[in-house]
Amino acid sequence: MPELVLGIDIGGTNSRYGLVSREGEVLHESNLPTSSVASADEFFQLLQLELESSPLKNQIMAVGVGAPSANYHTGCIEYAPNLSWGDVIPFRAIYQKYYDQPFCLTNDANGAAMGEKLFGGAKEMNDFVMVTLGTGLGGGLFVEGNLLHGYGGFAGEMGHVIVNPNGRQCACGRRGCLETYLSATGIKRTAFKMLGANTEKSLLRTIQYEKLTSKIIAEAALEDDFIAKKAFDYTGKILGMNLANLALQLSPEAFFLFGGLVEAGDLLVEPTRRYMREYMLPQYANSVQILVSELQNRNAAILGSAALAWEAYDSN
Amino acid sequence: MPELVLGIDIGGTNSRYGLVSREGEVLHESNLPTSSVASADEFFQLLQLELESSPLKNQIMAVGVGAPSANYHTGCIEYAPNLSWGDVIPFRAIYQKYYDQPFCLTNDANGAAMGEKLFGGAKEMNDFVMVTLGTGLGGGLFVEGNLLHGYGGFAGEMGHVIVNPNGRQCACGRRGCLETYLSATGIKRTAFKMLGANTEKSLLRTIQYEKLTSKIIAEAALEDDFIAKKAFDYTGKILGMNLANLALQLSPEAFFLFGGLVEAGDLLVEPTRRYMREYMLPQYANSVQILVSELQNRNAAILGSAALAWEAYDSN
Numbered sequence: 103m104p105e106l107v108l109g110i111d112i113g114g115t116n117s118r119y120g121l122v123s124r125e126g127e128v129l130h131e132s133n134l135p136t137s138s139v140a141s142a143d144e145f146f147q148l149l150q151l152e153l154e155s156s157p158l159k160n161q162i163m164a165v166g167v168g169a170p171s172a173n174y175h176t177g178c179i180e181y182a183p184n185l186s187w188g189d190v191i192p193f194r195a196i197y198q199k200y201y202d203q204p205f206c207l208t209n210d211a212n213g214a215a216m217g218e219k220l221f222g223g224a225k226e227m228n229d230f231v232m233v234t235l236g237t238g239l240g241g242g243l244f245v246e247g248n249l250l251h252g253y254g255g256f257a258g259e260m261g262h263v264i265v266n267p268n269g270r271q272c273a274c275g276r277r278g279c280l281e282t283y284l285s286a287t288g289i290k291r292t293a294f295k296m297l298g299a300n301t302e303k304s305l306l307r308t309i310q311y312e313k314l315t316s317k318i319i320a321e322a323a324l325e326d327d328f329i330a331k332k333a334f335d336y337t338g339k340i341l342g343m344n345l346a347n348l349a350l351q352l353s354p355e356a357f358f359l360f361g362g363l364v365e366a367g368d369l370l371v372e373p374t375r376r377y378m379r380e381y382m383l384p385q386y387a388n389s390v391q392i393l394v395s396e397l398q399n400r401n402a403a404i405l406g407s408a409a410l411a412w413e414a415y416d417s418n
Numbered sequence: 419m420p421e422l423v424l425g426i427d428i429g430g431t432n433s434r435y436g437l438v439s440r441e442g443e444v445l446h447e448s449n450l451p452t453s454s455v456a457s458a459d460e461f462f463q464l465l466q467l468e469l470e471s472s473p474l475k476n477q478i479m480a481v482g483v484g485a486p487s488a489n490y491h492t493g494c495i496e497y498a499p500n501l502s503w504g505d506v507i508p509f510r511a512i513y514q515k516y517y518d519q520p521f522c523l524t525n526d527a528n529g530a531a532m533g534e535k536l537f538g539g540a541k542e543m544n545d546f547v548m549v550t551l552g553t554g555l556g557g558g559l560f561v562e563g564n565l566l567h568g569y570g571g572f573a574g575e576m577g578h579v580i581v582n583p584n585g586r587q588c589a590c591g592r593r594g595c596l597e598t599y600l601s602a603t604g605i606k607r608t609a610f611k612m613l614g615a616n617t618e619k620s621l622l623r624t625i626q627y628e629k630l631t632s633k634i635i636a637e638a639a640l641e642d643d644f645i646a647k648k649a650f651d652y653t654g655k656i657l658g659m660n661l662a663n664l665a666l667q668l669s670p671e672a673f674f675l676f677g678g679l680v681e682a683g684d685l686l687v688e689p690t691r692r693y694m695r696e697y698m699l700p701q702y703a704n705s706v707q708i709l710v711s712e713l714q715n716r717n718a719a720i721l722g723s724a725a726l727a728w729e730a731y732d733s734n
Contacts, residue, residue, distance in 0.1 A: 181701060229569040241667070245561050245568075252561075252669025253545040254705045259666040262699045264659060274699060343580060348667065350575040351559070353568025383578045383590060385497055389570045 106161040107415060108203075109408030110149075111210065112136060112169035114184030119149065120401065121158050122408035126221035128401050130158060142187050146200045164204040164418070166410030167193065168213030168403065175255040177207050183273070206414035210234065211258055212249055213406030214397060215242025218358050219249075220409040222396035229354045232395070233260070233345070235363035235370075239281040239288075243352065249413075261285075265344065283340045286316040286362050293319050293333040304329035320366035334366065338373025345374065346381040349390045360395035360402065367394070422477040423731060424519075425724030426465075427526065428452060428485035430500030435465065436717065437474050438724035442537035444717050446474060458503050462516045480520040480734070482727030483509065484529030484719065491571040493523050499589070522730035526550070527574055528565055529722030530713060531558025534674050535565075536725040538712035545670045548711070549576070549661070551679035551686075555597040555604075559668065565729075577601075581660065599656045602632040602678050609635050609649040620645035636682035650682065654689025661690070662697040665706045676711035676718065683710070 106129065110119040113136055120131035132152065139145050153159045171182035177194025179185060193207050215232035218224040224244065232242035241258035243250040250257045261281035262274055269278025270291060282288055293306055293314065305322040306314065306329055322330035345357050363370060371394060379387045397405055422445065426435040429452055436447035448468065455461050469475045487498035493510025495501060509523050531548035534540040540560065548558035557574035559566040566573045577597035578590055585594025586607060598604055609622055609630065621638040622630065622645055638646035661673050679686060687710060695703045713721055 227569075243667070245566060246564065248562065250561060250668070253543075253671035254669040254702060256702060257667065257669040259669075259699065259702075263663040263666050264697055267659065267697065276697075276699075343583065347579040350579050351557070351573065351664065351667065352566070353570040353573040353575075355569035381580055381583065381592075383575065383592075386570060386572060386575075 103161050105163045106158060107408050107411035108153075108162050108165045109404045109406070109411055110165065110167045111213070111403035111407050112167060112179070112185070114170075117145070118403055120404035120408065121156070121162065122404060122411075124412060126405055126408070128404055128408075130156060131401070131404055137186060140187075142191050142193055142196045143199075145187075146196060150200055162203060164206075164411040164415035165197065165201060166213065166407040166412070166414060167197075167205075167207045168210040168407040168410065169193070169207060170209060172207050172209045173255045174206075174208040174212070174251040177205075179207075204411075204414040204418040206410040208249070208251070208410060209240065209258075210403070210406065211240030212242040212251075213410050214240075214360055214395070214402060215244055215258075215358075215406075216249055216409035216413055217397050217402060217406035218360075218395055219244060220412060221405050223358060223393055224356070227355045229352070230356045230358060231348065231352065231354050232358050232360060233341075234361045235284055235286075235341075235359060236361035237286055239284045244354075245352070260344075260348075263344070265340065280340070280344060284337065284344075284363075289316050289319055289333055289337050289363065290314050292336050293329060296329050296332055296336075300329060300332075302328040306330060316363055316366070320369055323366070323369050331369075334369045335373045337363075338370055339377045341370075342374045342377025342379075343381040345390075345392065346378045349378070349386065350383060354390060356391040356393050358393050358395045360398055364394055364398055419477050421479045422474055423724050423727035424469075424478050424481045425720045425722070425727055426481065426483045427529070427719035427723050428483060428495070428501070430486075433461070434719055436720035436724065437472070437478065438720065438727075440728060442721055442724075444720055444724075446472060447717070447720055453502060456503075458507050458509055458512045459515075461503075462512060466516055478519060480522075480727040480731035481513065481517060482521075482529065482723040482725065482730060483513075483523045484526040484723040484726065485509070485523065486525060488523050488525045489571040490522070490524040490528070490567040493521075495523075520727070520730040520734040522726040524565070524567070524726060525556065525574070526719070526722065527556030528558040528567075529726050530556075530676055530711070530718060531560055531574075531674075531722075532565055532725035532729055533713050533718060533722035534676075534711055535560060536728060537721050539674060539709055540672070543671045545668070546672045546674060547664065547668065547670050548674050548676060549657075550677045551600055551602075551657075551675060552677035553602055555600045560670075561668070576660075576664075579660070581656065596656070596660060600653065600660075600679075605632050605635055605649055605653050605679065606630050608652050609645060612645050612648055612652075616645060616648075618644040622646060632679055632682070636685055639682070639685050647685075650685045651689045653679075654686055655693045657686075658690045658693025658695075659697040661706075661708065662694045665694070665702065666699060670706060672707040672709050674709050674711040676714055680710060680714055
């Protein structure tokens with residue numbers, strides 16, 4: 103019987119979990135409700151009930167959890183805006199009431215980075231950065247072979263790096279956070295600003311703000327829509343410039359781009375590479391790669407948290 | 419006979435070296451010319467000649483070198499603007515013709531970070547950042563107990579992080595690099611822009627650009643000069659905001675400030691702390707300290723390179 107791990111990805115509405123082999127094969131996967139469940143305790147009870155009936159249950163060697171606002175050091179989920187289980191949820195402590203396998207909790211971007219290392223394009227790399235461009239913006243930093251948590255446990259929180267103190271309003275209450283530009287909502291805001299600033303015809307002029315998505319902008323760009331193309335170019339500029347800056351701090355081998363926004367492919371990746379070179383100190387301009395995550399279009403959330411579990415198992 | 423190391427700090431005009439104990443005591447120190455010496459080979463020959471007459475020469479266990487534009491991985495000094503010994507100087511290879519002790523070459527800010535760790539305020543810290551505010555701006559990153567070099571070997575190159583792509587001209591040929599704001603020259607440029615933008619009386623209005631120094635600005639600020647105080651506040655704002663951003667990436671325990679600009683003390687440190695808190699994600703606002711380097715007003719250049727030597731000796 104091969105050893106397996108349980109990977110859990112906590113989402114605001116639903117969570118997903120899966121049983122994953124060392125090679126990254128997902129042997130079983132399923133959903134659990136999050137928002138309709140009253141507490142983390144109840145969540146683990148439901149999970150136990152489901153796994154009870156699985157023939158694979160005795161093969162689970164470790165458990166990894168990717169969650170928003172998770173603190174690796176404390177094992178708590180702290181002030182996650184989309185979770186209703188309390189302000190500071192002692193997730194690890196609750197886990198230990200139900201399981202005794204090795205456990206790792208960290209944020210989803212860190213999970214994605216670990217997934218890239220174990221199952222994706224970073225198997226041979228020791229220094230790389232995972233950039234998750236989805237609803238929000240997240241980062242996972244690998245440094246000299248290890249996932250970086252830092253002293254306070256919040257390393258890689260790049261979504262709230264301020265690029266312009268007079269810039270766009272952010273949900274965090276401040277202005278100009280990177281996430282207000284580099285996310286599915288960010289590119290939508292960019293497109294709307296450009297619709298206001300320019301007079302060119304655009305397919306996007308027929309769509310209301312609430313209905314516009316990054317996918318629609320990508321489709322318009324592929325049909326040569328001026329505003330849509332300009333929005334991707336601007337997004338790539340902000341991303342490229344900030345990756346150049348981060349490259350100067352960390353000197354990584356590569357940046358991996360992951361998430362909904364990356365489904366646009368070269369619409370995003372080409373300008374990001376171009377602007378990173380442009381804004382990089384010239385002697386290092388070609389020293390850092392920008393790659394699309396190999397978890398893209400795979401079962402990334404489960405693979406990421408499963409990778410955390412394998413890491414917890416191996417270092418136990 | 420106690421074990422000693424040789425620490426060498428390569429400067430554009432002159433270099434300094436010293437023999438340093440494990441406790442950070444400098445037992446002997448001296449200067450060597452740099453600009454009037456034709457090559458790194460000749461430099462090491464001069465050094466050997468000097469050390470030949472020292473009664474301590476047989477106690478040297480390792481050698482550490484801090485130099486501008488030094489690449490830790492290759493052992494080369496690469497395209498250092500102020501060094502005339504060639505574009506790519508194979509410093510380690512030349513060293514090995516003259517010495518066989520363990521050797522470490524890295525840039526001066528990394529040396530300062532290692533000095534802080536071994537002899538300064540970071541003895542008990544594993545995650546901290548050294549920020550050197552002198553003629554230029556440099557950074558040395560300690561991550562999980564180790565000095566971070568990164569894949570390309572240039573980690574911590576924060577002087578050329580771009581904060582405003584339409585900002586001040588930088589010697590590197592680009593615009594808006596952090597160093598054009600955060601350095602001795604940077605605060606002078608800030609003061610001159612403010613003299614142009616404002617009408618208040620100022621002691622600085624009697625001083626020509628070529629003669630103004632950060633020390634004069636500090637003295638004026640202590641005499642309550644409006645422009646001088648404003649220049650320090652602005653410098654602290656740029657520094658504080660960028661340290662908040664870097665804190666989100668690395669989650670360090672502390673930032674150590676070091677260098678000529680830090681001699682102004684609270685004129686710089688107070689606004690830096692205030693703005694870092696202001697621009698930090700609120701839940702982490704008080705989680706990272708800003709401290710003045712304990713190498714400040716000590717023999718920092720020699721202590722830094724000596725610390726590199728001790729590290730090389732211990733890991734050999």
